[in-house]
Amino acid sequence: xxxxxxxxxxxxxxxxxxxxxxxxxxxxxxxxxxxxxxxxxxxxxxxxxxxxxxxxxxxxxxxxxxxxxxxxxxxx
Numbered sequence: 254x255x256x257x258x259x260x261x262x263x264x265x266x267x268x269x270x271x272x273x274x275x276x277x278x279x280x281x282x283x284x285x286x287x288x289x290x291x292x293x294x295x296x297x298x299x300x301x302x303x304x305x306x307x308x309x310x311x312x313x314x315x316x317x318x319x320x321x322x323x324x325x326x327x328x329x
Contacts, residue, residue: 270284
């Protein structure tokens, strides 16, 4: 199911978006969805890097799989 959202965008970027959509014979929505999906891979990497940094700095701690199972009431 798709949900409508509102965003603000720089006019020059919007012109580029419209130009790409026209060139590809697609809608703005289609181009934006493709761009966001593509960028999500980059964001996943950034989040993973942040989590590693947090572990190294002691800001967060790792929990073993055995501990996760124990807390969930499961046996490993």
